[in-house]
Amino acid sequence: MSTLRIARPAIALLTGAAVAAQVLTGVPAATADTALDTAPVNVTVNTRAGLAAASDTAVGTNHAIWDGNLGTNETADLLKAAGVKMLRYPGGSYADIYHWKTHTAPGGYVAPGTDFDTFVSGAKRTGAQPIVIANYGTGTAQEAADWVEYANVTKKYGVKYWEIGNENYGNGHYGADWEADDHADKSPAEYARNLVQYSDAMKAVDPTIKIGAVLTTPANWPDGIVAEGDQATWNDTVLSIAASKIDFVILHWYPPYNNVADVLTKTAHIPDMIYLVRKQIAKHAGARAGDIGIAVTEINSGIAPNTQPGALFAADAYAGFMEQGVFTVDWWNVHNGAGTISTVAGHTDYGDFGMLSSGTCSGDTCEPPLNTPFAPYHALTMVSAFARPGDRFVRAATDEPLVVAHAARRPNGDLAVLLINRDPDGEHQVEIDYAGFTPAAGAPTVQTLTNGATSVSTGHAGTATTQTLPPYSLTTLVLHPATATTGSPAAPGQPTASGVTDKTATISWPAAAPGASPVAKYEIHRQNGAVTEQLGETSGTSFTVHNLVPGTRYTVNVVARDTAGRVSWASAPLTFTTGTPDKSSCSVRLTDTSDWGNGFVATVDITNTGTAAVDGWTLHFTWPTGWQTVSSGWSANWTQNGTSVNVTSTPDNGKLAPGAATSIGFVGAYSGPNVLPTAFTLNGALCTAQ
Structure with a gap:
């Protein structure tokens, strides 16, 4: 069977x-010589941008x-x-x-x-x-x-x-x-x-x-x-x-x-x-x-x-x-058990969904002995070993699609960085920049799994800021902090959001336990990839953020700073999405009316809720991801450039008196999670999304 x-x-x-x-x-071709001639890959690790903690x-x-x-x-x-x-x-x-x-x-x-x-x-x-x-x-x-x-x-x-x-x-x-x-x-x-x-x-x-x-x-x-x-x-x-x-x-x-x-x-x-x-x-x-x-x-x-x-x-x-x-x-x-046999990156793949060999055969090709570990x-x-129970992940990113980074900070102050080189042929030099963490000098502990290896190797190589990643490899660095983290305040508790509107949100959190000195203030940081921007600071445990962008997903963390200047680790993340104005000169309702898993039919209802008539209109929205597209549309002129979509009226529906509405539609395609847009403008005015 x-x-x-x-x-x-x-x-x-x-x-x-x-x-x-x-x-x-299907594996893209590259050469080691090409990789060596390219600029180093920039890796950013930001401990102020906290993510979830690893469970047990x-x-x-x-x-x-x-x-x-x-x-x-x-x-x-x-x-x-x-x-x-x-x-x-x-x-x-x-x-x-x-x-x-x-x-x-x-x-x-x-x-x-x-x-x-x-x-x-x-x-x-x-x-x-x-x-x-x-x-x-x-x-x-x-x-x-x-x-x-x-x-x-x-x-x-x-x-x-x-x-x-x-x-x-x-x-x-x-x-x-x-x-x-x-x-x-x-x-x-x-x-x-x-x-x-x-x-x-x-x-x-x-x-x-x-x-x-x-x-x-x-x-x-x-x-x-x-x-x-x-x-x-x-x-x-x-x-x-x-x-x-x-x-x-x-x-x-x-x-x-x-x-x-x-x-x-x-x-x-x-x-x-x-x-x-x-x-x-x-x-x-x-x-x-x-x-x-x-x-x-x-x-x-x-x-x-x-x-x-x-x-x-x-x-x-x-x-x-x-x-x-x-x-x-x-x-x-x-x-x-063995399935379809193939050769991948120079090695035999048995098409076996098990992580350990079953010792079975497919045709004339047999797997290695029972319980031999696969990659x-x-x-x-x-x-x-990289992220142990209780470690908290932090944001890490690279500027090279073939190189991926993850990072986790440990309760004892150490930081672990996982680097993945998806290039099958070329090694990549990486330069790592840290925010909110200063690594100790010296060669870090390094774990590596290379293409075809039968075990994970452990040693000391490179520095905390420079590493060479072999082709098709996993590399983990474990870094100690340059100075002891004892005496720092604990991370603030889980933040929550209330009063979220199109432009404001109130962030609240449980107070951080002080370390060697009293807590002086809290800083609120917004994640933007692996980079954070400080939205504000306060001596209390609540802060109202203004000037937010409507229809936008925000992830924020809170850090505590004590009177001696010591900074806590980041809190757990809080994610919320801003809305659109309660009142506007227009309203838009986008409805997914029929879906088949990688595409859908959508209707878009546009209403003139203002006091002046509209004579010709342009509707604009931006897809939240790069894998969403408008395949075709009707009752309007549809164009897409990157993730930006512009829709212009036709002679039949361009005039909208106050209170009048029109309905248009499109066929959308997606190759990843279909997060629908929530912010729309009509002739440059931000609409109320329904």
Whole structure:
């Protein structure tokens, strides 16, 4: 049987098959000589631009009951050595056919030595928390509640995280059908209603557990689609019914790609992906929104999964999701089996979605011996060492698309920097600039994973400000501060925003605990990439910011400065979006009327709310991302330059008397999360967005 098919949606398999022929040709060419002749890559690390803290379950992976090595000590010890802190069970789509009491999965293969008790024993040996998928497709709420009772009451395993089903949108409701679902009604509303029953039954047994709801991932099928008979998308429907009963939401990410080089760029989608999910949660959960976590319980590059591109993707994606506060990211999977054989960057790729070799063969080509680590295993090892539980990510950026940077500061004052060179052929010199941190002199501790390496190397090389990155490599620097950070004030508490208008917002935060000297003032910093601008300062714990840009997303941090000049680390980030004027001479409503996952039909209603007639108009808006375009439009003249869109009237709709309105529309395309614009101008005047 093909273990790959049970792990991924059929639609994703079709995508992968369509591009398989490009694996060998999809890597951009470069030469080491060319790289050496170019100017150094500028890297900026800003510790005043704080992001999320790394959770104690961030680095995870999946176990599957068809893997006979699930419970072996060798497997557990390898996962422990990689720093794995979350283990998911019983394995992807098998979850919706698995009955834990009998340890059977009708229609599927169950390997010996993979029962629940064996899994938990292995997880304990690894030092990882379990995350368990309750059978939604062919099971019942009572069966799930009995599992909780056995796990946490009878056996006292303390299993905290429970997912309700796996990829249940793949049950045929949207066309593709790979997920078992015996419910006559396969709609998101029915899933949500049953989810409530599961949550009530399971929490009646153990009120301390966390219940997770399956969501679709922004810009990945079937996100955005409203199926026949539904009133809204899967996510909106599920959250509108079940938000009060869940503790986290579940995303899976197998990014669509054209080739190896393309898949490595898809990590740029992560911030907007999580932003949109948080907006959906906030829309339906209200005051509880901040208590609902996000878990990415399946992820894989989908292409070159055993070689260096898989490692580069894994490290970049794990760091990217952790920066956004995702509490676990779980690689698919530990063992999977050989698939399509190819050569990638000079090395054999077995098309195996496991991070450890299964020792299987495909045709005449056999994998290395059982449990030989593949490249993504080493990437997870590096991520675990780079950002440890409790470390707080800070902004890092580069001026070269082929070089990516992430950074995390540690409670003891140290700073770790992860540098990813996505250039398959050229090394890159980097020069690193630090804001809010002064590194100690001398060569830093450096970890490196190079193309084809069988382990992570550790040593001392370069300086804190200059490094050479080998082609297709991961490099981590651990830096000590030039001066001790003892005596500094603690970071201020989580900021909140209130009174947000089109141009103002009031930022408030819990006071910072003083260090050796009293706190003198607080500074409010806005993130603009890896650069911050100070919006103001105050001796209090609240500050109203003025002159903000309407319809703009802001992320801010607060730092404390004491009377001796010592500065705290940055607070956790606060993100808010300004609105548009309550009153204006025009109003605009943009509505996504039909969506198919990478494109949509939109209507734009324009109303003259002023007192003077309009004779000819130009509407302007800017796309929030670089992957959104107007493909075609009607009832107006549509042009796009970069992310800027201009729309001019036609002779039929150019005249708008006071109170008059016109409706126009367009077909939009997107290849990443579709964050809609919220600010529009008409003849230069900022409109009220409805």
